[in-house]
Amino acid sequence: MFDIDKWSWYGCLFPKEGGKTMTTNIASGLKGVIDNFNEKPFLIVVTQVDPDALGSACGLAEIIRILGGKVELVYCGYVAHPQNRAIFNRYNLETVFKSIADFTTFDGYNVCLVDSSTIGDVRLGPFKRTFKPVIVIDHHRGHDFECPEVPYCLIEEVGACATLIVEIINELNLVFDESKKYLSYLLALGIYTDTKSLISAGERDRTAFGEITKNISETELSKMIEYPLPDTYYRNMKHALQRMEQRGSRVLTNIGYIKPDEGDDLSTIADLLIRHDGVSLVVVWGVIGDKVRISSRNRDISVSLLTFMKERFGERSGAKLTPDGRGEGGAILDLNFYTFWLCDTNRSVVADAVNLKLQSLVFPTEE
Numbered sequence: 001m002f003d004i005d006k007w008s009w010y011g012c013l014f015p016k017e018g019g020k021t022m023t024t025n026i027a028s029g030l031k032g033v034i035d036n037f038n039e040k041p042f043l044i045v046v047t048q049v050d051p052d053a054l055g056s057a058c059g060l061a062e063i064i065r066i067l068g069g070k071v072e073l074v075y076c077g078y079v080a081h082p083q084n085r086a087i088f089n090r091y092n093l094e095t096v097f098k099s100i101a102d103f104t105t106f107d108g109y110n111v112c113l114v115d116s117s118t119i120g121d122v123r124l125g126p127f128k129r130t131f132k133p134v135i136v137i138d139h140h141r142g143h144d145f146e147c148p149e150v151p152y153c154l155i156e157e158v159g160a161c162a163t164l165i166v167e168i169i170n171e172l173n174l175v176f177d178e179s180k181k182y183l184s185y186l187l188a189l190g191i192y193t194d195t196k197s198l199i200s201a202g203e204r205d206r207t208a209f210g211e212i213t214k215n216i217s218e219t220e221l222s223k224m225i226e227y228p229l230p231d232t233y234y235r236n237m238k239h240a241l242q243r244m245e246q247r248g249s250r251v252l253t254n255i256g257y258i259k260p261d262e263g264d265d266l267s268t269i270a271d272l273l274i275r276h277d278g279v280s281l282v283v284v285w286g287v288i289g290d291k292v293r294i295s296s297r298n299r300d301i302s303v304s305l306l307t308f309m310k311e312r313f314g315e316r317s318g319a320k321l322t323p324d325g326r327g328e329g330g331a332i333l334d335l336n337f338y339t340f341w342l343c344d345t346n347r348s349v350v351a352d353a354v355n356l357k358l359q360s361l362v363f364p365t366e367e
């Protein structure tokens, strides 16, 4: 008989009340949940396509298969960032993942979230808040459900979700054979990129990275790390530098109207700007279709980036804290009003309007 109390709570660092941090024996709980839910296939959902999410999803899929469950994988949005495209091509992930656009329903699946813990994420489109996840494995703050209601909820503030997956793999003593070796590369890339080349990795990330890279080739890994950057990246960077506005230690800038496949430039540019001497908070925005996408970075430990984002941008924002104490956040906001009115000739005026609103949100009001 399935005993929900026994299996329902495997740790969450940010419980509302009565929670506990649980870092040992995380794998046995997962086995219990897979045994008890395996009548339906597990559907692993990647909301934000990045190496950590892809690696974690593929790793979890293999764990579920080994533990006797059926599994499918789906991604939201686009595989657009050049590194994601390189990873998709190299490891043939087109055959592993479906696009959420190909789904009509989540009914009949045990939905699993990796590297994300929000059921209200706008990228889920029509599936937003229509499901109760069965498995959640994540390292971000700001989950929007009660953890004890999720049969397996593992949310811990490590540097990468892939670190948690590697810990489960090690606890289960799983060894990937030659045909599954690509999973080691994917998980290693996940840890490497989410921890900024291991610079912001914590001890658990470094241990997991060491474990998963034991038998893999450095040249293969470096090809995936030093992927070629497209021309649009440099153009967007120039745009951002030209429009950069600094007040005190806060920086606001934008890359204007961009194509969906340039959206990941926002976070790359935010990462570079936060390193600027004297800067502690960076907000970079761009407009994609009728949405404003925002990427933020914070290195002032006295400021909670999650609170900063939620207060200003509401529920469609989030943030995580890296093990070295830096905050990384993002938001997606509607520009609904403009869907009819927007045209090629008024784009710059709309961008100015967005900028004025963001100035009032990001910079402290002057006395």
Ligand SMILES: [Mn+2]
Pocket: 052, 053, 115, 139, 159, 160, 161, 194
């Ligand atoms: Mn991640």
